[in-house]
Structure formats: C-alpha cells, structure tokens
Amino acid sequence: MSISVNGNAVQVPDDPRVSLLDLLRDGLHLHGTKKGCNQGACGACTVLVDGERMLSCLSLAVQFDGRSITTIEGLGEPGALHPLQQAFVEHDGFQCGYCTPGQICSAVAMVEEVRRGVPSHVTSDLNSNVIDFSHDEMRERMSGNLCRCGAYNGIIDAINETLKEAAE
Amino acid sequence: MIPFSYARASDVQDAIAKGALGGTKFLGGGTNLVDLMRETIERPTGLVDVTGLSSEITETRDGGVMIGAAARNTAVTEHPLIRSRYPALTRAIVAGASAQIRNMATVGGNLMQRTRCTYFYDGEGSHCNKRAPGDGCDALSGFNRSHAILGASDACIAVHPSDMCVALTALDAMVHIEGSDGSRSLPIKDFHRLPGDRPDIETMLQPGDLITAIELPASSIAANSTYRKVRDRASYAFALVSVAAALEIENGNVRDVRIALGGVAHKPWRAERAEAALRGKPAGEAAFLAAAEAELAAARTFEGNAFKVELARRTIVSVLTELSGGAV
Numbered sequence: 001m002s003i004s005v006n007g008n009a010v011q012v013p014d015d016p017r018v019s020l021l022d023l024l025r026d027g028l029h030l031h032g033t034k035k036g037c038n039q040g041a042c043g044a045c046t047v048l049v050d051g052e053r054m055l056s057c058l059s060l061a062v063q064f065d066g067r068s069i070t071t072i073e074g075l076g077e078p079g080a081l082h083p084l085q086q087a088f089v090e091h092d093g094f095q096c097g098y099c100t101p102g103q104i105c106s107a108v109a110m111v112e113e114v115r116r117g118v119p120s121h122v123t124s125d126l127n128s129n130v131i132d133f134s135h136d137e138m139r140e141r142m143s144g145n146l147c148r149c150g151a152y153n154g155i156i157d158a159i160n161e162t163l164k165e166a167a168e
Numbered sequence: 169m170i171p172f173s174y175a176r177a178s179d180v181q182d183a184i185a186k187g188a189l190g191g192t193k194f195l196g197g198g199t200n201l202v203d204l205m206r207e208t209i210e211r212p213t214g215l216v217d218v219t220g221l222s223s224e225i226t227e228t229r230d231g232g233v234m235i236g237a238a239a240r241n242t243a244v245t246e247h248p249l250i251r252s253r254y255p256a257l258t259r260a261i262v263a264g265a266s267a268q269i270r271n272m273a274t275v276g277g278n279l280m281q282r283t284r285c286t287y288f289y290d291g292e293g294s295h296c297n298k299r300a301p302g303d304g305c306d307a308l309s310g311f312n313r314s315h316a317i318l319g320a321s322d323a324c325i326a327v328h329p330s331d332m333c334v335a336l337t338a339l340d341a342m343v344h345i346e347g348s349d350g351s352r353s354l355p356i357k358d359f360h361r362l363p364g365d366r367p368d369i370e371t372m373l374q375p376g377d378l379i380t381a382i383e384l385p386a387s388s389i390a391a392n393s394t395y396r397k398v399r400d401r402a403s404y405a406f407a408l409v410s411v412a413a414a415l416e417i418e419n420g421n422v423r424d425v426r427i428a429l430g431g432v433a434h435k436p437w438r439a440e441r442a443e444a445a446l447r448g449k450p451a452g453e454a455a456f457l458a459a460a461e462a463e464l465a466a467a468r469t470f471e472g473n474a475f476k477v478e479l480a481r482r483t484i485v486s487v488l489t490e491l492s493g494g495a496v
C-alpha cells in the first residue's frame with residue numbers, strides 16, 4: 001500500500017481517518033500545502049492527483065493508494081522554479097502567500113483542462129473543443145481558490161504570462 | 169471522526185457483500201461524506217470505496233447514454249455525447265462547486281449528497297430534525313433565506329444542494345440500483361423524498377443499496393435544453409433558485425416541455441404542473457408566465473425566503489424564453 005508523493009513512495013497511514021492533507025503536512029512535513037478551511041471552501045489545500053487538481057482536505061489519504069500526488073514542493077524548488085512559480089513572483093501574484101501553493105497547483109491543472117476542452121460555466125459553445133483563455137474563463141475556472149489578500153489581478157497576470165511564454 | 173474500517177470494492181457483488189454490514193457506507197469522492205464524518209454528523213463504522221466500479225459513459229442500444237455511478241462529475245460534463253445531446257446536464261454540473269470538487273465527486277455521490285442547511289452542520293449549537301429526529305428545526309424561525317418554498321414540512325425546510333440532479337430530473341434520467349435482493353431502477357423524480365415527518369430519510373435507497381449507473385433516455389427534446397443557476401456570487405456558491413428546462417416548439421406552439429427546479433425543495437423539483445399548463449399553448453411570455461404561476465401557486469414561504477417565489481417565476485420565464493430562441 002503506497003502513494004507516490006512528488007515521486008517518492010510513501011506508506012499509506014494505518015489509520016484511515018488521516019486526510020490526504022494531514023498526511024502531507026503532519027506525516028511528511030510538506031508544509032507548502034495549506035489548511036485554510038478544512039471543509040472544501042477555499043482551495044488552499046489543492047494538490048495534483050495524477051495531474052488533476054483536487055482538494056486534499058476533503059479526502060482520506062487511503063483513497064489515494066496507488067496514485068501519484070504532486071504538491072507545490074514537487075512542482076519546483078528554489079533555484080529551479082516552475083515557470084508559474086516564477087511568474088507569481090514577478091507579477092505580485094500574492095501578498096501573504098497563504099493561498100499561493102493552492103493557486104499555483106490549481107492553475108497548472110486548469111491550463112491542462114482548457115487544452116483538453118473541458119467546458120466551464122462561462123463557455124458559450126459546448127460543442128467546440130477549442131476554448132479561449134479569456135479573462136472570464138480564467139476567473140471562473142480559478143473560482144475554487146480564494147485569496148483573502150485579494151491578489152487576484154496579479155494571479156491572473158501571472159497565469160497569462162506563462163501562457164504567453166508557452167505559446168512562443 | 170470516530171474510528172472506521174476502509175475497504176475497496178472490486179466489483180458490484182463485492183460492494184453489495186461488503187456494504188451489507190450494519191454501519192457501513194459507500195464512499196465516492198468523499199467530498200460530502202468525509203466532511204460530515206469529520207463533524208461526526210455521519211458516523212459510519214466502515215467505508216466501502218466504490219470509485220473502482222464502472223465509471224464508463226456509453227451510448228445505449230436505443231440511443232440513450234449510460235453513466236457508471238463512479239464517473240467523476242468532470243468526466244460527465246466534458247463527454248461529447250452529453251455536451252451535444254444533453255447540454256442542460258453539462259451546464260448544470262459546471263455550475264456546481266469548484267473544478268477541484270467536480271474532479272473528485274462521483275455521479276453516485278452527487279445523487280446521495282445530504283439535503284442540508286447550516287443548522288444541520290451546527291451539531292453542538294442547533295436543533296435539527298434531520299440530524300436528530302424529534303429535536304426540532306431551528307431554521308423554521310431562524311435564518312431561512314436559502315430554504316425551501318415547495319414541498320417542505322414543519323419538520324424540515326432544507327433544500328437539496330445538487331445542480332446535476334436538477335438537470336437529470338428534467339431529462340427523465342433513470343437511477344439503476346443493486347441491492348441484496350437484486351437490481352431495480354427508479355425514475356430520478358421518484359428517487360429523492362420530501363421531508364414529511366422523517367427528514368432524516370432522503371432517498372428511496374435501503375441500507376446497503378448501491379447505485380450502479382444513471383441512464384439518460386434517448387430524447388429529441390433534450391438537445392434543446394439548458395440550466396440556469398441564480399446565486400449570491402457569480403461562482404462557487406449554492407443555488408438560490410435554479411431551472412433546468414427543455415423545450416420543443418412546433419408551428420409556434422409548445423409541443424413538449426420539461427422543467428425542473430433547484431434550490432426550492434428538499435429534492436430536485438420536477439415542475440409537472442408548469443409542464444402541463446404549457447403543453448399545446450402558443451410559445452411566448454404569457455404562456456411561460458402562466459406555467460410558472462401554476463407551479464408556484466403552492467409555494468409556502470418563510471421570513472427570509474419569500475423572495476424566492478418571484479425569483480423562480482422570473483427565472484422560469486427567462487429560461488423558457490431563451491430556449492424558444494427565434495421561434496417566438
């Protein structure tokens with residue numbers, strides 16, 4: 001029974017009550033992933049599960065036996081930042097930084113969802129697989145990540161920057 | 169959380185066998201159940217993880233679509249068959265929760281999420297008949313802005329929170345169930361219960377029953393369907409009122425119509441009175457308004473939620489007008 005966390009095999013906790021979030025923070029001391037509300041309302045605990053964004057607070061670690069988790073620490077580290085981490089620094093994508101790991105993990109998967117053609121609440125043509133990275137699409141798709149400091153404009157700028165770089 | 173055991177079901181029979189033990193609950197994505205267990209409102213002694221069972225989305229022989237109960241909500245919204253033939257379903261799912269939650273939530277779990285209100289969550293401080301039958305209901309004379317206007321009882325006025333289920337109700341979905349006495353199917357409009365004097369019992373499932381799939385029947389009307397959700401903020405909020413509808417107009421008259429309402433009742437509310445009032449009538453604002461009135465005549469409101477009657481009326485008319493497109 002093991003979960004891959006940032007490429008390392010990790011033992012599934014014996015007690016099934018341990019949430020994925022508590023395994024990451026208390027068990028593995030990966031403190032990047034944050035506990036904002038512990039009830040699904042803020043997005044601070046967002047991690048990637050086999051590349052898809054999910055909330056680590058609303059699930060039990062044992063549910064992820066056999067799956068691959070990437071946390072903010074696995075995306076990049078000082079000296080080798082993920083392009084989106086770098087863009088957050090350059091565009092003031094945060095103030096206190098508490099929501100930031102969740103924002104970044106969420107945005108990385110969000111971009112993949114758009115590329116895959118997953119529709120959103122503001123997508124007008126459901127029969128098209130080509131979705132614009134419009135301002136409205138981005139705001140709607142990032143609405144599961146709250147920022148109490150209101151750094152939203154910087155967050156959207158940072159995401160736009162990496163999209164532009166990727167397109168070049 | 170109180171201690172519990174965890175096991176994964178390898179197939180439907182295994183799930184039924186493991187789920188038959190008293191105190192056991194099935195586990196989908198966990199987005200509702202894990203939260204309620206943490207609050208000790210749900211206290212299962214065992215969880216049977218059913219996310220490994222069928223999550224396939226396939227066309228049926230008669231042109232409908234079968235959705236395995238373990239399908240994630242995102243997988244349903246993005247499926248080409250759903251987007252093109254049942255747009256109300258895609259629109260409803262993407263109006264709910266957040267992308268992260270939709271990636272986790274299963275179709276079975278979405279159907280079975282608890283009808284609830286904030287007092288239901290406040291285990292220590294409030295009276296709630298749904299949590300503890302006979303305890304009383306603090307919402308009746310308390311904060312009831314988000315509560316029901318149709319089909320409620322003096323025991324409970326909470327509303328069913330699902331967007332997906334409202335669309336499924338308008339689209340005549342069937343719920344396929346497997347239990348210890350074999351399999352059966354229920355139309356979704358008969359799947360959830362009104363509160364009556366037992367608000368703690370929310371669906372027709374018996375303990376140990378497993379939802380295996382949701383079936384959308386072949387339908388010509390469904391292609392012209394949509395979902396509108398009205399809420400306090402533009403995203404990531406529960407519905408105050410929502411409307412799923414499908415409309416077919418022939419020679420300017422309503423040939424066929426389906427309407428279901430969310431945010432107004434203990435269950436996804438099929439607006440059969442409105443549908444009956446509309447069939448055969450000339451499509452247009454007068455008939456749409458009369459249909460809305462026919463449904464909402466039975467509304468019973470409380471101090472905080474009287475606004476929902478007008479909101480529902482306007483939303484029904486607006487959605488039907490949108491669906492009637494250039495035809496009116």
Ligand SMILES: Cc1cc2nc3c(=O)[nH]c(=O)nc-3n(C[C@H](O)[C@H](O)[C@H](O)COP(=O)(O)OP(=O)(O)OC[C@H]3O[C@@H](n4cnc5c(N)ncnc54)[C@H](O)[C@@H]3O)c2cc1C
Nearest residue numbers: 040196197198199200201264265274276277280330331379
């Ligand atoms: C912050 C937040 C906001 C939300 N906002 C919205 C919203 O705006 N709109 C909306 O529609 N929903 C919303 N939701 C609710 C969300 O859609 C549900 O929590 C989700 O659909 C439940 O699915 P799940 O697979 O995670 O279920 P679980 O939590 O795993 O299970 C829920 C229930 O279903 C039972 N169950 C699961 N699978 C089966 C099966 N196959 N057969 C029988 N029983 C089964 C479980 O025993 C449990 O009782 C929100 C949730 C959160 C946390």
Ligand code: SF4
Nearest residue numbers: 285296305324325326
């Ligand atoms: S409305 Fe229902 S869920 Fe809310 S407090 Fe009353 S009984 Fe409980």
Ligand code: FES
Nearest residue numbers: 036037038043057
């Ligand atoms: S901590 Fe998980 S959503 Fe807030």
Ligand code: FES
Nearest residue numbers: 095097147148149
């Ligand atoms: S930067 Fe402070 S909460 Fe977002």
